[in-house]
Amino acid sequence: MLPRVAIGRPNASVRANVDRYRLLVGDGLMDEVTRLARELSGVRICHVNSTAYGGGVAELLSRYLPLVQGFGISAEWRLIHGAPEFFTITKSFHNALQGAHYDLPESAQTLYLSVNEESAQLLDANYDVIVVHDPQPAAIRHFAGRRNAKWIWRCHIDSSAADLQVVDFLAPYIDEYDALVFTMPAFLLPRLDQARASFIAPAIDPFATKNIDLPIELCRRAISDSGIDLERPLLLQVSRFDPWKDPLGVVEAYRIVKREISGVQLALIGAMAGDDPEGWRLLDLVQEESARDPDLFVFTNVAGIGSMEVNVFQRGCDVVVQKSIREGFGLVVSEALWKEKPVVAGRAGGIPMQFPEGFDEYLVDGVEECARRITHLLHHLGERGRFGRAGRERVRSQFLLPRLARDELKLISEVVNGKTG
Numbered sequence: 001m002l003p004r005v006a007i008g009r010p011n012a013s014v015r016a017n018v019d020r021y022r023l024l025v026g027d028g029l030m031d032e033v034t035r036l037a038r039e040l041s042g043v044r045i046c047h048v049n050s051t052a053y054g055g056g057v058a059e060l061l062s063r064y065l066p067l068v069q070g071f072g073i074s075a076e077w078r079l080i081h082g083a084p085e086f087f088t089i090t091k092s093f094h095n096a097l098q099g100a101h102y103d104l105p106e107s108a109q110t111l112y113l114s115v116n117e118e119s120a121q122l123l124d125a126n127y128d129v130i131v132v133h134d135p136q137p138a139a140i141r142h143f144a145g146r147r148n149a150k151w152i153w154r155c156h157i158d159s160s161a162a163d164l165q166v167v168d169f170l171a172p173y174i175d176e177y178d179a180l181v182f183t184m185p186a187f188l189l190p191r192l193d194q195a196r197a198s199f200i201a202p203a204i205d206p207f208a209t210k211n212i213d214l215p216i217e218l219c220r221r222a223i224s225d226s227g228i229d230l231e232r233p234l235l236l237q238v239s240r241f242d243p244w245k246d247p248l249g250v251v252e253a254y255r256i257v258k259r260e261i262s263g264v265q266l267a268l269i270g271a272m273a274g275d276d277p278e279g280w281r282l283l284d285l286v287q288e289e290s291a292r293d294p295d296l297f298v299f300t301n302v303a304g305i306g307s308m309e310v311n312v313f314q315r316g317c318d319v320v321v322q323k324s325i326r327e328g329f330g331l332v333v334s335e336a337l338w339k340e341k342p343v344v345a346g347r348a349g350g351i352p353m354q355f356p357e358g359f360d361e362y363l364v365d366g367v368e369e370c371a372r373r374i375t376h377l378l379h380h381l382g383e384r385g386r387f388g389r390a391g392r393e394r395v396r397s398q399f400l401l402p403r404l405a406r407d408e409l410k411l412i413s414e415v416v417n418g419k420t421g
C-alpha cells in the first residue's frame with residue numbers, strides 16, 4: 001500500500017549552463033547573480049511544494065533549480081504528497097485565497113494539518129533555508145519547528161481579494177516564517193506582518209523545451225498534423241482547466257469572433273495537474289463544446305501534449321488568449337510574448353505587469369471585449385507584429401530566469417544575514 005503521505009525528490013541535481021543567458025540578459029545581471037551565489041556558497045536551500053507537473057509553480061521550479069545550481073548554489077526540491085482528499089481541500093484553499101467563499105469545515109482543517117505534520121516529520125533537517133510554496137505545505141514550518149533554518153513562504157496566488165476565513169486559519173502558520181514573498185503588493189494577505197513581505201515576480205526560461213526557438217515551418221507542419229487548418233486563423237489558450245482561467249469564456253469569445261471571421265479556429269491546451277481534482281470536471285465541459293464544433297480543438301497532457309507541443313502551438317497560432325479572471329502571474333503570457341505573439345488577456349493579477357507599454361488596450365474585462373480585441377488583431381497583421389516584438393523585449397528585460405534568481409538570492413542572502421525576518 002502506498003504511504004498516506006510522502007515527501008519526494010524531483011530532479012535531484014541538474015546544473016544548467018548559465019553562460020548562455022549572458023547574451024540575452026547582459027553581463028550586469030549575470031555578474032550580480034554570480035556574486036550573490038558566491039556569497040551564499042555552502043548555504044543549503046530547499047524548496048518545498050506539492051506538485052512536480054502541471055501549473056506554473058512546478059514549471060518554474062523545474063527550470064529555476066537547475067539554473068541556481070548552475071551558479072553553484074546548493075538547492076533541492078522536495079515534494080509533499082497527500083491523499084486526493086488533501087488536494088481537494090487545498091484546491092478549496094487556493095480558490096478561497098483567490099476570492100471564492102469557502103466554509104472551512106473542522107474535518108478539512110484536521111486533514112490539512114495532519115498531512116502537513118506528517119510531511120514535516122519526513123523532511124530532512126539538514127537545510128539552512130527552506131522555501132515553502134503556496135498554501136498546500138504552508139503549515140509544515142509549524143510542525144517542523146525552526147531546525148536552525150530560515151523559513152520563507154512564497155505565495156504564487158492572486159490573493160488580492162482573499163476569503164478571510166481561510167486567511168484567518170492559515171495566518172498563524174504563515175506568521176511563523178522569517179520572510180514572505182508575494183508576486184505584487186496587491187496580493188499581500190491581511191493579518192500578516194507586512195514588514196516581512198517582499199515582492200518578486202516569476203520568470204520564464206528561454207532555454208526550456210517550451211521556449212526554445214523552433215523553425216516556424218516545423219511548427220506549422222506539426223499543428224496541421226493535429227487536424228488544424230493553418231490557412232485559417234488560429235486562437236490559442238494554454239491553461240489548466242480551471243474556472244479562474246475561464247476556458248468557457250474563451251469559447252464564448254471565439255464564437256463571437258466567428259460571427260465576423262467564420263474560418264477562425266480555437267485550440268485549448270490544458271495540462272491536468274496532479275493536485276487539481278476540479279480540472280477534470282471543466283475538461284468534460286469544454287470537450288462537450290468541442291464535440292459539437294469541428295473548429296474547436298481540445299488537447300491535454302493526458303493525450304500526450306507536452307512542453308514541445310505547447311511551444312509549437314504558441315509559435316504557430318495567430319493570437320494567444322489568456323482570459324483569466326484571477327491570475328497569480330500567468331507564465332503563459334510571458335511565454336507567448338517571448339515568441340512574439342500578441343496576447344489578449346484578462347486584466348487580472350500578474351498579467352498587466354507583463355504587457356509591453358502601449359498595448360494595454362488588449363487587457364480585457366469581459367467576453368465581448370475579448371472578442372473585439374481578438375477580431376481587431378486578426379484584421380491587423382502589422383499590429384500583431386508590433387505587439388509581439390514589444391512583448392519579447394519586455395520579457396527579455398523583466399521576466400527571464402536570471403532576474404528571478406537575482407531577486408530570490410538577494411532575499412535569501414538578507415534573510416540568512418538577519419536583515420529580514
Ligand code: UDP
Nearest residue numbers: 055056057059239240269270271330331332
Ligand atoms: N502548461 C503546459 N501544458 C498545458 C497547460 C499549461 O505545459 O497544457 C504550462 C504553461 O505553459 C505554463 C504553466 O503550465 O508554463 C502554467 O503556468 P501559469 O503561471 O500560466 O498558470 P498556473 O497554472 O500556475 O495558474
